[in-house]
Amino acid sequence: MRATLAPAAIFGVCLGYFLLFRHYGFQLEDEGMLLFQLARVANGQIPYVDFHTGYTPGYFYLGGAALAALGRSAVAIRTLMAVVNAASATALYVLARRFVGPWMAALPAILWAAFLPVFPGEFASFNVPYPAWVAALAWLGVALALVAWTSNARSVWLATAGICAAAAFAAKPNTGAFAIAGGVWVVALAGRRASLFDSAAGAAASASMVLGVWLAFGSMWWGMDAAVHLAPVAVIGVLAAGPLGGRAATASHARTMRALALFAAGFLVPTVTWALPMLRELGMAGFLREVLLVRAGVAEVYFAAHPTPEPYALALVAAAAGFAVAGRMARTGWLSAWAVAALAAGVIGAAALRIARSAVMPESLGSSVAWQLENAAFWLAPLAHWAGIVLLAASSRRAARSSAARMCMVLPPLAVAMYLQLYPRADFMHLITSVPVTLVLATVLLARTLAWWAAAPAFAPRIGARLPYALLAAATLTVVGVKLTPALQALHLAGRPGAAGVATATVTARVESRAADDLRAFGAAADFLVEHTRPGEPVLAFPALAGLLFAAQLTSPVPHDYWFPGRPGHAEEARMVAMLEAAPPRFIVTLNDGWTFFSGAPAYYSTARDFVVGHYHLAARFGRYDVLVERDAFDAAPPISWQPVDASADVLDPLLAPRRQAARRWMAALTLEQAHAAVLEEDTRTAILRLRALRDGGDLRAAGWLIAGLRHGNPRVREEAARSMQEVATRFRATRLRWADDLDLAAYRRYTAPYFDEARRLARESDERVRDFAAAVLSLE
Numbered sequence: 001m002r003a004t005l006a007p008a009a010i011f012g013v014c015l016g017y018f019l020l021f022r023h024y025g026f027q028l029e030d031e032g033m034l035l036f037q038l039a040r041v042a043n044g045q046i047p048y049v050d051f052h053t054g055y056t057p058g059y060f061y062l063g064g065a066a067l068a069a070l071g072r073s074a075v076a077i078r079t080l081m082a083v084v085n086a087a088s089a090t091a092l093y094v095l096a097r098r099f100v101g102p103w104m105a106a107l108p109a110i111l112w113a114a115f116l117p118v119f120p121g122e123f124a125s126f127n128v129p130y131p132a133w134v135a136a137l138a139w140l141g142v143a144l145a146l147v148a149w150t151s152n153a154r155s156v157w158l159a160t161a162g163i164c165a166a167a168a169f170a171a172k173p174n175t176g177a178f179a180i181a182g183g184v185w186v187v188a189l190a191g192r193r194a195s196l197f198d199s200a201a202g203a204a205a206s207a208s209m210v211l212g213v214w215l216a217f218g219s220m221w222w223g224m225d226a227a228v229h230l231a232p233v234a235v236i237g238v239l240a241a242g243p244l245g246g247r248a249a250t251a252s253h254a255r256t257m258r259a260l261a262l263f264a265a266g267f268l269v270p271t272v273t274w275a276l277p278m279l280r281e282l283g284m285a286g287f288l289r290e291v292l293l294v295r296a297g298v299a300e301v302y303f304a305a306h307p308t309p310e311p312y313a314l315a316l317v318a319a320a321a322g323f324a325v326a327g328r329m330a331r332t333g334w335l336s337a338w339a340v341a342a343l344a345a346g347v348i349g350a351a352a353l354r355i356a357r358s359a360v361m362p363e364s365l366g367s368s369v370a371w372q373l374e375n376a377a378f379w380l381a382p383l384a385h386w387a388g389i390v391l392l393a394a395s396s397r398r399a400a401r402s403s404a405a406r407m408c409m410v411l412p413p414l415a416v417a418m419y420l421q422l423y424p425r426a427d428f429m430h431l432i433t434s435v436p437v438t439l440v441l442a443t444v445l446l447a448r449t450l451a452w453w454a455a456a457p458a459f460a461p462r463i464g465a466r467l468p469y470a471l472l473a474a475a476t477l478t479v480v481g482v483k484l485t486p487a488l489q490a491l492h493l494a495g496r497p498g499a500a501g502v503a504t505a506t507v508t509a510r511v512e513s514r515a516a517d518d519l520r521a522f523g524a525a526a527d528f529l530v531e532h533t534r535p536g537e538p539v540l541a542f543p544a545l546a547g548l549l550f551a552a553q554l555t556s557p558v559p560h561d562y563w564f565p566g567r568p569g570h571a572e573e574a575r576m577v578a579m580l581e582a583a584p585p586r587f588i589v590t591l592n593d594g595w596t597f598f599s600g601a602p603a604y605y606s607t608a609r610d611f612v613v614g615h616y617h618l619a620a621r622f623g624r625y626d627v628l629v630e631r632d633a634f635d636a637a638p639p640i641s642w643q644p645v646d647a648s649a650d651v652l653d654p655l656l657a658p659r660r661q662a663a664r665r666w667m668a669a670l671t672l673e674q675a676h677a678a679v680l681e682e683d684t685r686t687a688i689l690r691l692r693a694l695r696d697g698g699d700l701r702a703a704g705w706l707i708a709g710l711r712h713g714n715p716r717v718r719e720e721a722a723r724s725m726q727e728v729a730t731r732f733r734a735t736r737l738r739w740a741d742d743l744d745l746a747a748y749r750r751y752t753a754p755y756f757d758e759a760r761r762l763a764r765e766s767d768e769r770v771r772d773f774a775a776a777v778l779s780l781e
Contacts, residue, residue, distance in 0.1 A: 006102055007090050014089040014113045018082035018126050021487075022075055024494055025123035026502065026509040026519060029596060032547015033561050034129045035067075035074055035506075039550055042068040048290045049281055051559045052568065054298060056291060057274055058170025059131040074507045074550075078127045085126045085133055088436065089113045091140035096440045098147055098407060100447045103469075107446075107476060108439035114480045115374075115432055120490035121515025121657025125429060132421075132433040135175035138168035142179050143414050143437050150190045150406045153252035155262055158187070162266020169271060173292055175421055177216065181209040182417025183263055185240040186410050189396075191256030193246035198256035203241040205260055210237035217423060218299060224306040225423055232385045232416045239392065240413065247396040248406045299424040301566035306378065306426040313376035315351070317383055319344075324387070324445070327452035360716065362688040363654040366482050373479065374428045381419055381435055384442040388412030391445065408444065415441040446472070486655075502526060507551040515657035517644050517664065518594070521623025524642055525589065526551040528620050528627055533587060540580065540588040542608070542739065543601040548589050548625070557585050564597075565604035577611050586630050588616055590739045593664075593699070594624035599730045602737035609739055618740040623664070626740050645669045652689045656696060659689070663697030670701055675751045678704025680712060687717045695724035700732045701751035703777055707758050710770065725773035732776050749780040756781050 026032070040051050041064030047057045063077070070076035089109040096105035117125040126133070141164030149157035161183055169176020188202040213233050220226050239245075246256065254262065279287045288294040309317070329335035361368040392412045398405040414437045421434040450468040493499065493512035501510030502523030511519055529552035533539065539554045543563030549556060558576040560568045568576070590612075595601070602609060612628065619629040620640040647669040650662035681687045691709045694702050706728065709721025736743055752759075755777060762774035 006097075006106075007094055010093045010106065010109050011086050011090040014109070015082055015086035017113065018085055018124075019079065020491055021118065021124040021127060022078040022082065023509055024127070024491055025119070025121070025511050026074070026507060026522065026547065027123040027125075027128050028522065028547045029544040029562075029598070030130065031074070031123065031128040032550055033544055034063075034131075035077065036546035036550040036556075036561060038063040038067045038077070038129065039072065040064075042072065043555075046281070048278065048286070051556075051561065052290070052572075054293065054567075055131045056170050056173050056176070057278065058167070059134055059172070061274075062134070062171075063129060072506055074509070077129050081126060081129055081133055084137055085113070085116070088133070088137045088140060091137065091144060092436055092440060095140060095144055095147065095437075096443050098151075099404075099411075099440070099444045104443060104447055104472075107443050107472075108436070110476065110480060112432070112436060112439055114483045115377075117429060117432070118487035118490070119657065120486050120655050121511050121661075124487070125432075130433070131171040132175070132430075135168045135172040136433050136436055138164045138171065139175060139179055139418055140436060142168070142183060143410070143440075146183060146186045146414065147407050147410050149253075150186065150248055150410050151403045153250060153254070155254050155259070158254065158259055158262040159266035162263045162268075163270060165263075166267045166270040169267070170274065172421075174216070177212070178417045178420045180267060181213055181420075182414040184209045184260070185236055185413035185417070187259045187263055188240040188245050188256065189409050189413070190248035190253055190406065191246060191259035192249040192251070192253045194255050199245065201260060202245045202256040206237050206241035206245070210234060213420060216420075225426075228306060228382050229416075229420055229423060232382070232389060233420070235389055236392070236413050236416055239389075244392070244396045244409075248399045248409045250400065250406075297566065301564060303424040304426050306422075307375060309379050310372055310375045312372045313379060316372070316376040317379045320380060321383060324449045324452075327449045327456075330456040331452040333457050360685050360688065362685045362692070363656075366485060367654065369482050373482075374431075377428070377431060377435070378426070380442070381431070381438050384438050384445060385412065385416050385419065387445050388415055388441045391441075411437065411441040411444060502551065504530065504551045504553075506553060507547075511657070514650055514653070515655070515661055517661040518623055518657075521625055521642065522548065522551070524622040525620070525625040525627060528622070528640070529554060529587065529589065537587075538583075538585045540585050542588065542590045542605070543595075543598040545589050545591070545625075557583060563601050563605060565600040570607070573605055573607055577607050580608075580611060584615060584630060587619070588612060588628040588739065590626050590628065591624055592621060592626050592738045592740055593731065593735055594697070595731060595734045599734040602734050602739070606737075609737060612739045613741045616739070618742060621740075626738070628739060643668050647674075651693045652686060654689065656692075659693045660697035663693040666693070667697070667699050667701060670751070672750060675701055675704055676754050678702070678708055680705050680708035680717075684714050684717060687712060687714070688720050691717070691720045691724045695720075695727045698724075698728055699735070700728055700748055700776060700780075702728070703752045703755045703759075703773075706773065707755055707762070710762070722767055722769045726769035729773045729776040745780060752777050752780055 037051060037053060038060060041047065041060045045051055047053050047060050053060070066080055067077060070080070089112060092109040092112055093105050096108050142161050145157045145161035145164060148154070149161065165176055165179040165183055168179045184205045188206045191198065191202060193199045193202060210233055214230060217225065217230060220230070253259070275287075275291075278291055282290060289296050326335055326340045330340060389412055392409050395405040395408040399409060418437045419434045422430050450472065453468045490512060494510050496512075498513040499510045500513055500516035501519045502508070504523070504526050507526070509519065510516070526548055529539065529548065533552065533554060535553050536555055538557035539549055540557055541549050541561070544561070546556065546561040558579055560572065560576065615631055616628040617631055618626060618639040620627040622642045644665050645668040646662070646665040648662055648665065650658050651666050653659040653662060680690060687709065690705060694705060706721055706725050709717055709724070712718055712721065759774040759777040762770050763778065765771055765774070
């Protein structure tokens, strides 16, 4: 009874938390596209054949069936995602419980759920039907099965692990591939080597997995990604192939060759059921490129560099390592535990004093702490992996006689393998789906460190047994509180009168009123399409606006829904333009601003733009959403326009979404007199917030404030100005090429004319971001 009560409690609490947000916000680019593609499958379309995707078909068939069964509603899919993610949190608890006590086992589940991003005024990440959520649950199934097999030697767990790896592969190809690699390393460690053939098979399998990972990373051998990912992979591969091969095996474990065969069979049987039909449909070359993404250039197109460490993040990593080393030394009596505690208290006090006196933290203390923790996670994870390798080697000495030691040998290979998913896009959203097993490994390492501190001779037995764990509980509650408070505040505001959003037959969502402009515009655009189209009518959406088609229950005339520069390539663009010329849709939905990470799309897809500009004109504009209509089919009536106008103080809001919305209202209300007399606040925090508002939602007409920021006496304000200049210039280039083709450059010129001389001076600056901005201003001269 007690064994099931705790997992049930974890599941219930996490499910309740996730379900609170099922009506909150809408993530257009990813959530909208994935919902639309699930609807494609529910309507009978075939992935890769009728539409293009970077995910494997299992996810779409499962999700498409769920969408059809649950009423083709975004809220229904969000409910399903809540169940999946609550199950993952529960699996984290169950996995950690194999290694640590019941209270510490809750740590990875609580931290993982709390750190799933919620963006106030925008959306909750766990609502987005990412295949990564399903793949993460399958990955945890792999880990649980392999831990069970290593512990009790029952071969059924090997086949189960293979089936779970197949489930991960059926949802997300790289996730499944890395699950295979991690599983093979575990089998090489725990498979019984009864003959030379077993040793050769274990070594060859381990080496082939290392080679496969290296090829997946573009054969890199130098750089940050190589250091973070490939170095631990190489060490684990060598250990599994050679000195530690078979060290986790007992007389009851399957021989290495048989174990590899069972794991492979578990993977291959379900995989073949969908791979063979796809192979017949696409051919070998198409299957390798479209399904397995071999030579598809995906890594190059979507690459985001591994973030550099922030100073406070480095301090946190150093503190974690120092805490472990000092605990070991304190346990042996080489170091006074009280002296370390006093030193730590002094360092923490000095840091707090420095922060209180000099830190700006323009977007609040909580936000700054959360960002530092997120940045630190990119470095704490590799620290855990290298410490796990040490644990792997140490456990191997006791593995023959200790089930606990054998299980400890499972975690490091699986943690390192799962973390490989972070490549090629190293942002926090990808990190949080890559660290579940790493969190369990870190918890095991932390438990050992706390046990060292608890056993330190300097502590009285009662104090030593309780103090480290009390401090851990306090730190966990503080961190979780910092992360959840903004999300729960946003949810509370979204439930109050005045909150606004979208309400169609398929999408119902709301956010707090001060951040609702964009969601209201989305809803107005969807309503316009519903009113002026037939159900199921093809409408072109560019770029990544398929969410509007899902909201309005429309279809697309082309197979690509994302339009990220480079994918589709120009050859596919030409084929789609030919399709449009042969059967032009009556309507097109596109953007006029707010491009997010699609700012390069208008310039890249110039052939599509030329076709649209020649055949369509603007029918309606709702905020940043444009609806274009065929010139020959409709009269050129004045377009409908909706854009709130307000120069309110919300432009200095600490939160991104309200600030961005306020910046767009400010730009709509901006007068020539204000632009020509631009003055930036002297107060550092206020100046940074205004510059960030321009970065997030401003445009080139606010050049005066950006230039004033570059002249500011505070170096942090100058750096903020340079960043904002780059973003504003990038958006301006995209807006010049918007498909409505109606940007009034003469109006922009009137706003920027007083700054041409300054722009010529800035064009000689060494900072490329500033030169980029100067070129944008001077293009209006």
